[in-house]
Amino acid sequence: MNKIIKFGESVEGYDIPVLNEREIRAAAGILFLATFISLTQIMSRNNFVPIKYVITLFLTDFIIRVFISPKYSPTLILGRLIVSNQVPEYVGAQQKKFAWIIGVLLSAMMFIFMVVVNSYSPITGLTCLICLVFLFFESAFGICLGCKFYNLFYKEKAQYCPGEICDAKSKQAIQKTSAMQLLIVLAFIIYAVLMVFLFKDQFRKHPYDLFGIFHPVQPK
DSSP: OTTTSOOSBOOTTOSSOEEEHHHHHHHHHHHHHHHHHHHHHHHHHOOOHHHHHHHHHHHHHHHHHHHTOGGGOHHHHHHHHHTTTSOOOEEEHHHHHHHHHHHHHHHHHHIIIIIISOOOOHHHHHHHHHHHHHHHIIIIIOOOHHHHTHHHHOSSOOOSOGGGTTSOOOOOGGGOOOHHHHHHHHHHHHHHHHHHHHHHHHHTSOOOOTTSSSSOOOOO
């Protein structure tokens, strides 16, 4: 039973249980995509059916991760298959468990309000937004926002964080951002804002079918 209900893997060279950050990021990407697509159905068609399925599967997956073992999480298994040819990046399991407990609480709240009570409100909207942000940061940037709160609740320092961010060290030259680079980003933002104001009428025009494939001209 201990081999089944176990959080983290024992890997040679690591004195604490660890997880593969690459498959965690892949799983986060899968969940983000599913959640985002279901939300587009709400916004475009007022269809709440997909999000109910996603929330139920989301909660089930995280319950398996936290209370049984990440090894048996369906999305983490899919993530493992996707990145199986990549060299593993090991991270401490304990802070991930803390982050996923937050995921269980958020998804449980969504499940109660949207599936059980069958309602929606600013509470569900905000909770869903928080979940999306957490998943996006994990999948796109490798930043576990839930892990950031670990040190606020536990005395022992988190070990083996993604990108070794737990260890205080000076940035290498390639990681530093110059004033010129920051100005470029600022100029790009200004450029985007100006584009919205100057070309909004042009961009709102519906494009026509260039070759008449999707809307062929009907014969008279």
